[in-house]
Amino acid sequence: xxxxxxxxxxxxxxxxxxxxxxxxxxxxxxxxxxxxxxxxxxxxxxxxxxxxxxxxxxxxxxxxxxxxxxxxxxxxxxxxxxxxxxxxxxxxxxxxxxxxxxxxxxxxxxxxxxxxxxxxxxxxxxxxxxxxxxxxxxxxxxxxxxxxxxxxxxxxxxxxxxxxxxxxxxxxxxxxxxxxxxxxxxxxxxxxxxxxxxxxxxxxxxxxxxxxxxxxxxxxxxxxxxxxxxxxxxxxxxxxxxxxxxxxxxxxxxxxxxxxxxxxxxxxxxxxxxxxxxxxxxxxxxxxxxxxxxxxxxxxxxxxxxxxxxxxxxxxxxxxxxxxxxxxxxxxxxxxxxxxxxxxxxxxxxxxxxxxxxxxxxxxxxxxxxxxxxxxxxxxxxxxxxxx
Numbered sequence: 480x481x482x483x484x485x486x487x488x489x490x491x492x493x494x495x496x497x498x499x500x501x502x503x504x505x506x507x508x509x510x511x512x513x514x515x516x517x518x519x520x521x522x523x524x525x526x527x528x529x530x531x532x533x534x535x536x537x538x539x540x541x542x543x544x545x546x547x548x549x550x551x552x553x554x555x556x557x558x559x560x561x562x563x564x565x566x567x568x569x570x571x572x573x574x575x576x577x578x579x580x581x582x583x584x585x586x587x588x589x590x591x592x593x594x595x596x597x598x599x600x601x602x603x604x605x606x607x608x609x610x611x612x613x614x615x616x617x618x619x620x621x622x623x624x625x626x627x628x629x630x631x632x633x634x635x636x637x638x639x640x641x642x643x644x645x646x647x648x649x650x651x652x653x654x655x656x657x658x659x660x661x662x663x664x665x666x667x668x669x670x671x672x673x674x675x676x677x678x679x680x681x682x683x684x685x686x687x688x689x690x691x692x693x694x695x696x697x698x699x700x701x702x703x704x705x706x707x708x709x710x711x712x713x714x715x716x717x718x719x720x721x722x723x724x725x726x727x728x729x730x731x732x733x734x735x736x737x738x739x740x741x742x743x744x745x746x747x748x749x750x751x752x753x754x755x756x757x758x759x760x761x762x763x764x765x766x767x768x769x770x771x772x773x774x775x776x777x778x779x780x781x782x783x784x785x786x787x788x789x790x791x792x793x794x795x796x797x798x799x800x801x802x803x804x805x806x807x808x809x810x811x812x813x814x815x816x817x818x819x820x821x822x823x824x825x826x827x828x829x830x831x832x833x834x835x836x837x838x839x840x841x842x843x844x845x846x847x848x849x850x851x852x853x854x855x856x857x858x859x860x861x862x863x864x865x866x867x
Contacts, residue, residue, distance in 0.1 A: 487842055488519035490849055493568070495576040495585075497546060497557065499530040499677075504602055507652065507762070508577050509535050514838055515845075516541070525561065525581075531676065558584035571595055573849050579603055586617025594856040596622040596848040602760050605634040615640050622848045625841075627651045627760050627832075630781045647844060651765050652837025663814050664749045668694070670807070671704040671736075671748040673755075673763045679716045681723045683754050686800035688724070691732040693804060699811060703752075706736040706744050745770040750810055753777060756797050760785070768792070769828050773810050773817040775803065790820040 492515060496508050509532070512522045526532045528545040536543055544564055546557045561584040565571070574585055575598045582599060589597055601624055618641060625647045626632055632646050672687060687703065694701040711717050717735075724733050736744055745751065751767035752775045759781040767774050768785075774792035776782045786792040793806040810817060830836060 486519070487515065487845065488521075490572040490845060491521045491523070491570045492573045492575060492845065493523050493525065493571050495525045495561070495574065495578060495581050496532055497525075497527060497578045497581060498532075499527050504577055504600075504758075504762075505532045505535065507600070508532060509539060509541075510652065510654075510834075511575070511841065512536070512541050513539050515842065518842065520842075520845075525564065557581075558587075561585065562588055565589075573598065573845060575600070575845075577602075582621070583617055586620040589620050590617060594852060596852040598623045598625065598844070598848065600625045601631065601635065602627065602758050604759055605631065605638050621645060622852065623647050623844060625649050625844075628781045628784060630784045631759060649840055650832040650837045651760075651762055652834050652841075653762060653766055653769060653832050654834035663818065664811060666700065668699050668701045668750070668807075668811055669704070669748040670701060670750050670752050671706055671744065672752045674705050674707045674714070674720070676708060676714060679719065681716070681719055683756075683798075684720075685723075686798055686803050687752055687754060688727065688729055688733070690800055690804045690807065691729060694807065697808065699808065701732065701807075703733050704736050704744070704748060705733060709737070711735045711737045745772055748772065749814070750775060750807065752803075752807070754797070765828075765832060768821065769825075769832065771818065771821040771825060773814070773821065775806050775810060787820070787824070791817065791824060 494508060494512055496505070498505075508524075512524060515522050522541060524532075524536050524541050524543045525546060526536065526543060528547065533543065533545075546560045558581070561581055565574075565585070565588040572594075573596050574589070576582060576585060577600045579599070579601070582597075585597055589595055597620055599621055618639060621641055623645055624635060624639075624641065626635065627649060629648060632648055635646055636643055670687075672684070674684075684705075691701050691703055705711075705720065707714055714720075721735075724730055745767055749772070751764065751772050753761060753764050754777065755761045755763075756777050759779055761776075764774050764776050764782070765785065768791055774786060776786070776792060776794055777797040778794035783789075783794055786794070793810060795802045795806050
C-alpha cells in the first residue's frame, strides 16, 4: 500500500541550471537547494563548471555534476550529456529545472520513465521559449510549472503545450528583514539601481546616468547608488563603469555600494530604478517594494501587474531617458501617495512573496508530485516500488 504522504528525507532531487553569468535566480536555486538539504532531503545539482552557480554551490558543499560546452552544436552536446547522466543515475526521485533548454533532454528521457516527476521554474520570456516539433512533444512530460506572476501564468497557458492544471503560481520567496526607509525625500533625492556581476552593458544605464544632472537643473538634487552583490572591486566590469562615469563628469552624482544586496542598502534610498529587461520578472524590484520603496521599472505586462498598475511605482519605455526623467519626477512629486499604497500593501506582499510561504509551498509541491508519480508508476507496473 502506498503511503498518503512522502517525507522530504525520502527524496533524492536533481536541480538543473545551465546559465553561466550571475542572475537573481541563481540565489533562488541555491536557497532551494540548501533549504531542501537542511530539511532532510538529498539534493544534487547539474550546472556549468566554474559558473557563478558552481562557485556558490561549492561554498555550500552541494554535490554537483557538470555539463561541458563545445563551440559547435553546444546545446545538442549539453543535451547529450544530460541524457547520459539521467540514464546512468538510478537514485533520482524528482528533477527540478530552472532553465527551459534542458527540458527537451529531460522530457526525452523521462517519457520512458514514469517514476520521476519533472518540475520547471519559469522566469524567462515566454514568447521566446516556444519551439515546435520536438518541444511540443517532450514538454508535455512536465508535471508542474512554477511561476511568480498571474500574467506569466496566462502567457504560459497560451504559448506552451501543457495542461493548465500543471501551472503553479508561487510567491517569489524573498527573505527580507523589514527596515524603515528614508521616507519622503527632504533635500536630496536618493536613487538606487542594481548591477549584476555579469553586467557589462554600461550603455543600458546611460538613460539613468544622463538624467542625474538634468534633474538637478529642474530643481531636484539627485544621487544614484550603483549596488552590486559582493565587492565592486571584484566586479569584472568595474573599471568600465567607473570610466564611463568619470568621462561624463558624474562622479559627484554616483556612488558604488560594495555591500550585500538587501534591506539595508534599499532602506537608505527613496526610489529603486531598474534597467533590467532580460527577464519578465526581477526579484530585486520586488525586494524594493517589500521594503516600501517606490520603483521605476521597464514597462512589461508582468511588471505592470506587480506594481498594481501604478499603485506602488511607475513604468517607462526601456531606453527612453525623457520618459524615465518624467516618471522619476512624478514619483518625487507624489511620493506620499506611493508611500501610502506601499504601507497598505506591505503585509500582503510579505505574506504572498515571503520566504516562509514559498518554502512551505515548494516542498509541499515536491511531496505531492512525487507521491502522484509513485502511485502512477505502481499502477503501470514499474519495477521501482521501493517507496510503497
